[in-house]
Amino acid sequence: MRVVVVGASGLVGQHVVERLRASGHEVTTAARTARDGVDHAVDATRASGAEFRALLAGHDGVVFAAGVDDREVPRRPAYAVFHRGNVAPVVRLLTAAREEGLTRAVVLGSYYTHFHRERPEWRLAERHPYIRSRVEQARLGRAAAGPDLPVAVLELPFVFGRARDRLPNWAGPLDRWVRSRSPLLAPPGGSAATTAARVAEVAVDALERAGGEDLPVADDNLTWSRFLGLVADAAGHPRPVRALPGAVVRVALWLTWLAHSARGRQSGLDPRYLGDLLLRELFVTPGRPGSVEPAIAETFPRE
Template sequence: MRILVIGGSGLIGAQVVNVLRERGHTATTVARTARPGVDHLADVGAASVDDLRSLLAGHDGVVYATRTDEQRPLPRPIYPRFRQDNVEPVVRLCTAARLEGLTRAVVMGSYYTYFDRLHPRWRLAERHTYIRCRLEQAREGRAAAGPDLPVAVLELPFVFGRAGDRLPNWSGPLDRWARSRTPLVAPTGGSAAASARSVADIAVDALEQASGADIPVADVNLTWADMLARIAEAVGRRRRVARLPAGVARAALRLGGAAQALGGKESGINPRHVADLLLTDLFVEPTTGRSLDAALRETFPADNDR
């Protein structure tokens, strides 16, 4: 196969490129910034269907591996911005891929769409703009692709790992906290987690099978306390993680939401309802059972390895 990887220099995209080449496929990379290994420079978020067709010409499939910061506060209303960033580029990409006769595609999505299917009573799309747009991204992208171009959506949890200097966009604050003298505290609840390498393996499996499925991805399920403890151990500062009472966590998150509202801003995950997610076990079953240790050490290297 010849596959175009959009976001090919990022954490997940770079791993997808590696796996494709290891399996004997050809990978062409697209990114917004010139870096070693980037074949084409393009802002896919602003590219037209014709621009995308020129990039896709001669390929069998495409991987959309750009990332979105759902927590960054933006001026209200945020829905048009999130559609512009999350939904419209995928619709144009799938339209261009259909017109060029591609036969397979993979979009990196979010595990929140998995939980929306699993727990419709949580009303996730109604409460959180980011989740609404992830659902629209999958639905409208597949509609644009048509019946002859299957689009697999990988529903991703916390992803650990490193690609050059590219790290998960949420890792910086946790790294600084784990290395500090500030006590580590965590509420109840937890999350699924996966390594970038595992995500890449599953993505290439989906391409090889021309899958059009929703594919929830998880190597392990971790409580927040377990995750913090493993991060602290990775950086060489092993210590106990204290329990943060749920009421304290809810109050702090409500205050954050109030501060955002006073500033005329919103984030993709609504602070008024984020406690309902944070204090829940956001676990995915089944897991791959793969070890997360190497990816943890890549993301949070010990002091003497930095």
């Protein structure tokens, strides 16, 4: 296959590129900023349909590994920012892919869409602009692709790993915390977790099969206490993780919402309802259970 990877310089994007090449496929790389290993500098949020068609011409498949993450706190209304970063580029890209006759596509999304589908009573897309953008990314992207271009959506939780200088976007503050003298405090709840290498494996398999499924990706499920403990151990600063009452978390989130509102800002994950997610065990049944500990060690190496 000949495959275009959009967002090829990111953590997961680099792993996808490496996995495709190791499997004997030809890869064209695109990313926002020109750098070593990037064939085309393309800002997906600004690229027109015609520019995407020129990029995709002569290829069989495409992977979208770019977008805006849930940490953004733009001015109100926030959804416009998340639509511009996550939905509109995918619609233009997959429209161009259909017009160029591509036969397979993969979009890297969020595991929140899995819970949106499984637990509609949580009203996730209604309450959280970021989650709404991921739900619409999948729905409108597939509509743009049409019936002859299957689009697999990988629903990703926390992703550990490293690719050259790239680490998970959220890793920096956590790294500083576990290496400090501050106590480690963890609330109830937890999250599914996976690795960049595992995501790349699932993405390449979906391309090779031309599958169009929703694919929750998980290797393990970690309570927040275990999550912090493993990170501290990997960084060489092991210590006990103390319990943080959920009520304290909810109060802190409400204060965060008040601060955002006073500045005319809106979070992608609304703090008023975020406690309902953070304090739950957002676990996913792994398709193939595995350990994330080696990837945690890559992400938070000992000094």
